[in-house]
Amino acid sequence: MMPVILWSDALVFLLLGACCVAFWHIRRHEHLLLPWRRVGRSAVAMCSLLVLSLFVLVGLLDTLHYRVALNGAYSPEVLSVFDKLAEPLRLHTEKTYSAPLAVALYAKESTTDEQGRVVRTYPRLKYGGAHLPEASGYDVARRALTGAIAGVLAGLLLGFKARRAIGVTVVILAALIGMTLNLAAVYHVLGTDKVGQDVLYLSLKSIRTGLIIGTVTTLVTLPLALFLGVAAGYFRGWVDDVIQYVYTVLSSIPSVLLIAAAVLMMQVTIDTHPNWFDTAASRADLRLVFLCLILGMTSWTGLCRLLRGETLKLREMEYIQAAQSFGVSSMRILSRHIIPNVMHIILIALVMDFSGLVLAEAVLSYVGVGVDPSMISFGTMINGARLEMAREPMVWWALAAAFGFMLTLVLSANLFADAVRDAFDPRLNRS
């Protein structure tokens, strides 16, 4: 087995490291900890954080990549720890579409029965409900119930000491997970897609793509927006003019157009240099990282404008003038006085941007300029569903699954962002 670190993995680890450093730094400073305590006191924030952390867990497990050793060489397929854990889901592929929890395919096919007659019937699935002689609603209900009960018990064990709202969330989540686990062992809980892949597996794999788009993009946005915004606000004059000119021009170009052009150029480069990549996964990954880069280049303007405005206000503060009267250098004033005082704005903007970026990925992939078609993401799932929705009878579950997962992710991110904004907003009265 050979561990593989793709570009996006490296960036995720970098981000994780930054989060750990920030966490450690905040722990040591009481005044930084204070707003986070307020976040901690908000039940909505903690419940959405719980949901978010489940998503993040799946995403992180899916980020630890490796290649299996096959007698002397390594397999060309790059797997992740999550793939290993969800091996049955990944390998149990059917022939084609099957509905959620079905035991047979979705369309009739001609088969020969024992008597040698050709009959048109719904063929049984290879894995879904294979333990049963025939379809049984009773079995589904029994498995769902036992799974849910086990989940509730586990949830109670975990959450009995927590506050009521959080305890309830833990129990509900545990019941859902228990139910899904118990059913997924023998059924395709969310059905299968055109080539028979389990939709639940696809949805879970999409989480990593969404999270990477939502977080790695900020690695590009942040330095640009922070440095340019603060510099424009603090130095004024021609520096301000130049930076304002750049972001005004950039934000007046339709961003989809810019992204499409950049991604297509990238695609051509990738296609003409197949020797750069040793696996298909690394090729798809480079395109993902590049997409993050492009999204970052087009989305820093909003935060930059915000930071410029805030810095304009801060530079007139008397403590800045006091520092100036000591002859403290401009770079030092920026790093010691201004940046720590705009940190709350950055944090709020980043958390708010996250959900927007996840949605942007879905839209771009739908348009066809998003991630590599071989990479599983919400966008590619929705793109695939376009034809399925037009089909008769309609295949609705792939779209519904992508929709449900994305809604949960974005909603919990938004709720968390709201709570963070409230906790950091100095204007709110907290007497």
Place this chain on the structure above:
Amino acid sequence: MSLLKVKDLVTGLASGLAIVDGISFEIAAGETFALLGESGCGKSMTALSLMRLLPDGVANLSGDVVLGGVSLFDLPERLMRGIRGGSMAMIFQEPGLSLNPVMTVGAQIIEVLALHQGLSGALALQRCVELLAGVGIPDAAWRVNEYPFQLSGGMKQRVMIAMALAGKPRLLVADEPTTALDVTIQAQVLQLLRDTQASTGMAMLLITHDLGVVAETAHRVGVMYAGQIVEQASRQELFSRPLHPYTQKLFAALPQAGLRDQPLAAIPGSVPPLGSIVQGCRFAPRCDRAWSLCREQTPAWITLSEGEGVRCHLYDRIEDGGFRIEEKTPKLQDVAKPNPILNPESCILKVQDLQVHFPIRKGILQRVVGQVKAVDGVSLAIAKGKTLAIVGESGCGKTTLGKALLQLIPPTGGRVVFDGRALGARASMQMVFQDPYASLNPKMRVAEILEEGMSALKVGANSAARQAHIDGLLDKVGLERAAKWRYPHEFSGGQRQRIAIARALAVSPGLLICDEPTSALDVSVQAQILNLLKSLQQELNLSYLFITHNLAVVAYLAHEVCVMYLGRIVERGSTDDVMNHPAHPYTQALLSAVPRIDEGAREYIRLAGDLPSPANPPAGCHFAPRCPCVQDICREHYPNAVNVSESHVVHCHFQSISVDGMTALD
């Protein structure tokens, strides 16, 4: 018969923590009742309780408010809306924030007229013009259509008063109505309030921290401390015979010229935080007359006569109240008498003809069409170990002057010589800013704040030496050494100002520029800071350039005074000369506008209008349009410097004529 009766009013947080804790008072029609106290005492909360406009989370917990026989707390909100602005109106502290910037002032007043008087159309407009003219706004018919940004601060406050009067209120609640205004404007507004009261017979609840305003305006006074009224008396009684130690301390803490050679009687500490004292007298921790009983038992309200009383254990048995406490103020070590003539060699700072002009740009090409002459040819000199005060109204360029000296704003012209050298060395001159809440970075600890300047200017050999220096600084400004590991938000305003002073002193400057260092502080804390500045001056032989609008502070602290008007110094001289024998009409008007607590009647020189714009100063003498003794020559030529005496220079044609006249007589 009282118009307003407040009985045992308790206002507090929903948790039961009382902000206003059981206060009672009455106001008769035509009477002004003043609530006096430092910030955080619950004065404004009392006013908001009466209006039933409390912020979220704060509620009237108990008590009763009766206005003209109607109990306000029993009224449904619908009827209460009719009372607000109708029989009871309020004016707020910050006129700039209380007017809607996107509505004309006329529209805002007509709104009130439509609501409470049922007027509309031409009738409402006519009444609106009457009201504006009534509060002394010139060209009222034309001003009706102006937006708030077109009016000056004093004008806005007049509009606010006109709006409050539009509903013909029987009670006017004025919450610090003049705190944001300059002295000359303050005098105009207070006069307007008195005149209005005399003509309409309304009652007035005046909320203020300024003893001078109380002395000028109030008939009866309630002194508030930590949510309670600790003393209530008529104005004459309170000013001639303050009973409560807190009131006595407030009077003693006022800076005055007569106290020059001694430290002010500062009240140690600050107002206790909400709910921190549950047992005993709330003032006990800061009171030098407190004994064990004060800490154990809460003093009861002792009624001395009708409408007068005190809440203090000192008067538990002594009903005659003849208990006058003499202040023990330690004399400073012998202070050298200010030398009236500046020895040019001893000057630490010499400024010649300093100019700071800001260009006005207009049009597409951003061509310079004019200059705002914020500082227009200022010359001054400060001797080592002495204090020079710069006095003037807001907008006269005094802060710009301070910043230009520090090179925070590049000067347009002129020469600044510091300690014999042209300006350059930063360490030799430092600044203490006005607002201690804005001048300390909230994200840095005290030690980091103090060390910043030292490391930027390479003071102190290494980190250990700097830390030792920081400890010494904290001792000097009267803070604990442990304070250096804490963040600014953990300190009170006075303590923050001490940190700001320590920061300036960290690089051992020879001159401190103090830009209104006490104007954001309470009277008792102001006294602490002034004492600190004075003792530091003696200890370190510091020079101060003291920028202020507070003339009482000038009289107490300064050796020399410069009066600034529209970017120029109009009068310069020793403190005694300028304060006691002002030669320039502007200085005379400024001095006469300061509310005084010692004498009842005085001559008040009323100045017409506001400070003109420095972008477009009047021709000739800048003060001519407002000057009471203006002559033809004033409108044509800017007056040259005239020596009234050796240490007293004034720019005024009037003085030059009289001096010439005298020389002619000789």
